[in-house]
Amino acid sequence: MQETHPQNSAPFTVRHAVIDLLRQLGMTQIFGNPGSTELPLFRDYPEDFSYVLGLQEAVVVGMADGYAQATRRASFVNLHSAAGVGHAMANIFTAFKNRTPMVITAGQQARSILQFDPFLHSNQAAELPKPYVKWSCEPARAEDVPQALARAYYIAMQEPRGPVLVSIPADDWDHLAEPIQVREVGFESRPDPRVLALIGAALDGARTPALVVGAAVDRGAAWDAVVALAERHQARVFVAPMSGRCSFPENHPLFAGFLPAMRERIVQLLGGHDVVLAVGAATFTYHVEGQGPHIPEGSALYQLIEDPAIAAWSPVGTAAIGNIRLGVQELLARPAPAARAEPARRAQPPRAQPPEAGQRMSVAWAMQTLAEVRDPRSIIVEEAPSSRSTIQAYLPIFHSATFYTMCSGGLGHSMPAAVGVALAEPAKKVIAVIGDGSSMYAIQALWSAAQLRLPITFVILKNRRYAALQEFAKVFGYRDGEKVEGTELPDIDFVGLAKAQGCDGVHVEDALQLRAVLESAIAAPRPILVEVEVA
CATH class of the missing domain: 3.40.50.970 (Thiamin diphosphate (ThDP)-binding fold, Pyr/PP domains)
Known part of the structure; x- marks a missing residue:
């Protein structure tokens, strides 16, 4: 029929x-x-x-x-x-x-x-x-x-x-077909209660517990639950390497900083913690070859992860597999453990200073200025790999669903992603912080932003090079000052590129003018690109 x-x-x-x-x-x-x-x-x-x-x-x-x-x-x-x-x-x-x-x-x-x-x-x-x-x-x-x-x-x-x-x-498309009735399907699974009980007992009995949080915490709407878990156990909280989301308020007294993608440094930074719980994170995301143990001597690793593949390849530890929010809520349902003293707080970075006459401003100054003028609940979409550690220090994130970057390391994601985030969050300001090299992988996103009339502020950190590669070359035996082929990016006019695609653009060299330029750009009702010359 x-x-x-x-x-x-x-x-x-x-x-x-x-x-x-x-x-x-x-x-x-x-x-x-x-x-x-x-x-x-x-x-x-x-x-x-x-x-x-x-x-x-x-x-x-x-x-x-x-x-x-x-x-x-x-x-x-x-x-x-x-x-x-x-x-x-x-x-x-x-x-x-x-x-x-x-x-x-x-x-x-x-x-x-x-x-x-x-x-x-x-x-x-x-x-x-x-x-x-x-x-x-x-x-x-x-x-x-x-x-x-x-x-x-x-x-x-x-x-x-x-x-x-x-x-x-x-x-x-023109063949006959029958209608499809959408079904109710559960997308979240509860972790094994037996393994959660092991994790809960380990946290309860720990002397100096630590949490390592990953993108799945914020992705899975578990932010508040993880904050409560950290506070219950007075556990210091580290961010897993290469995390694409912020999963813990970076102004919280228990926030301990970011783990690098290096085995030896991870072990060093987690030293002194007898129980480490990785929540929504692949703790062992490495970028370079390393040697030695994966966790500090005397430590025990536990993991709560929604991805069974990550649990399978993790080299050590006990893993519970399932929805992060449901798992953390079950850990919070246990009787409260004995009170612990609050651990030492993380040292704060020194305030960045404006450059001397004739010098370009530092990324630290640019990010410190942006942090001071933006609404803390505005959304940062970032892709500036060579500046990431500085951005983490001087542009802290305080709220759930207000930071996005790529978990892959592949460039060309965050400029267009900012357009998608702005479409989804029309009531919030979106600020894209993009390296000059990264931006050229997907510069056409400016046209889409202009056509859609999205009030995104694109901040281009212009250091005129693939700085991440120049820094990383040392890992592979390059000498200080040795030329790294194919990493220089002179003569790109980002203001011109923006205007050609329908976006306003402004160039900033003077560090003391940056605040006013950013304030104006953030207040603009249309997309605008701010090209910032940095050292």
Whole structure:
């Protein structure tokens, strides 16, 4: 029997079923950069949907990543066949590392000509994005597309969350289909009570406990619970290496600072703590080869993580697997332990000083100034790897869901992510702090910000080089002062790039003028780029 559209006598097609499914799921923002194989989806585009256009597919996925993180709901992405997925892969990789729920569709040539290896054909389309999607498929039949997208959504939202991909041939959209009824599916699982009891007993009996918090704390809405757990046990709180979120208030007396991605330094900084609980974190995220133990001698490691793969590869310790918030709440339900003395507080960095005459301002001065003029509840989206330790010292974060960066180390995420966050949080100010090298991976995001009239302040830290590589070269035996090829970035006019894409821009060299420029930019009702010359 032929299906008809519920509101009229027209046939009910795959396109109707997919639009209806997305509407039921609240996924009415489509992030994309269209190609020929995607056009059939957008015929008779519904008025209650919006299309967020990015000028390159990595920008599209970055915007969708920021939007999904800020809303804590899966975003919907539409890419163009093999080439579009290829362009997007850097930020698909980042979304996978960020654990960002995202339903990605990719166009495919018509089924009737696939055997002829046609132009724009994605050969093995479901394999192309692996291993950096949780699941991918090209449905066997056109009428299977709506059900495949429903399955993709449930997988994307199931912890640990992440991106999924469905390849859809161009001629599938007009085939007849049946409506999909959205089901109630639980996405959070409670950790094993027996293992939680072991963790709780270890914390209760510890002399000097410490917590190591990761992105999953803030991602999983466990911020308040983790603060309460730290206060209950008077535990010092460190941030795990390469964390893409802030998961503990950095002005709290128990905040102990940031762990680097180096084995020996992690052991050194955790020294003196007999019980270490990693919450929502892969404690052992290393960036360079190391030697020796993974934790200090005499310490015991415990872990609460939503990702069983992380629990599997962790070299030491006892791990509970499941939702972070539910696990911490269960730990808080235990009888209160004996009172402990408050540990020593972390030393604060010295105040940054303005430069001497003729010198460029320091990143510390720039970030200290930004910290003083911004609303503490404004949202920082950061991608300045060479300046990260300075940013952490001079631009502290105090509130949940007010800091985003990439967990992957892949550049080109945060400039478009700021656009997605601003779309999701229209009542909050979004400030993107981006290195000059990083910004060039996704500079087209400025156009999307301008077209959408989002009042984002883009702060470009212009040191005219890939400074992170120059610093990192020492790890690989480079001598002080030795040239590192391919790391100089002279003669980029960021104000000109911004204006060419519809954004206002201003250049700042004088450290004493920075405050007024930032105050004006933050107050602006439109996107504006501030190019800051730094040493």
